[in-house]
Amino acid sequence: MNSVIIIPARMASLRLPGKPLADICGAPMIVRCAQRAQAAALGPVYIACCEPEVRDAVQAAGYEAVMTDPDLPSGTDRIKAALEQIDPDGKFDTIINVQGDLPTLDPSILKTAMSVMDNKSVDIGTLAVETEDPGDIANPNVVKAVISFAHEGAGRALYFTRASAPSGDGPVYHHVGLYVYRRAALNSFCALAPSPLERRERLEQLRALEAGMRIDVALIDTAPHGVDTPADLVRARAEYESAL
Secondary structure (H helix, E strand, O other): OOEEEEOOOOOOOOOOOHHHOOEEEEEEEHHHHHHHHHHOOOOEEEEEEEHHHHHHHHHHHEEEEEEOOOOOOOHHHHHHHHHHOOOOOOOEEEEEEEOOOOOOOHHHHHHHHHHHHHOOOOEEEEEEEEOOOHHHOOOOOOOEEEEHHHHHHHHEEEEEEOOOOOOOOOOEEEEEEEEEEEEHHHHHHHOOOOOOHHHOOOHHHHHHOOOOOOOEEEOOOOOOOOOOHHHHHHHHHHHHHHHH
């Protein structure tokens, strides 16, 4: 597989305005994310952005930035638009989508997500973490993956939901929103209209499942902490400092 890592970034966060440029121990958060992604050594790293200030910060740190339309409806659409500029001839056949708010991301989990793509029938790869926390299980902001396991550590996604699922005794899996796309799957996904279950659950990945695409999920031990609020930013800075 010939892979590229693309990180979508946009300044218009409702809960944390200007999030990509928030300082994490002396560097903008988007740069810290790029550093973590680059450390995975799975392919070149690009930032798909739509504001000049993000582009300038990324380029000042020595990374590649690609300007995209600010009116694109989602980060996935932004990734596809950036890919078309980066690689119009289709050299890259696998695209790794890393969220731009994961400054303490463990680079090894990108390799774990890539591992499910060894099966050529898989269209999209992603990650999940087993949880027994009743608060997480009941929390609609913690997305759950319902997985049929082919073997220990990975399996096929049957559904994603904000509800507590599956019911009954047994583990529950917290979905981690990091994706690996085959190029054909990314193109097909972005050509589809939002699906009924996607709109109902407000989960974009359900569009792929409703269209018959195969999503496989690899398990990791710990979910990376995203930064969505000022409190998350304080935690990310503390985590980064402790790792220095």
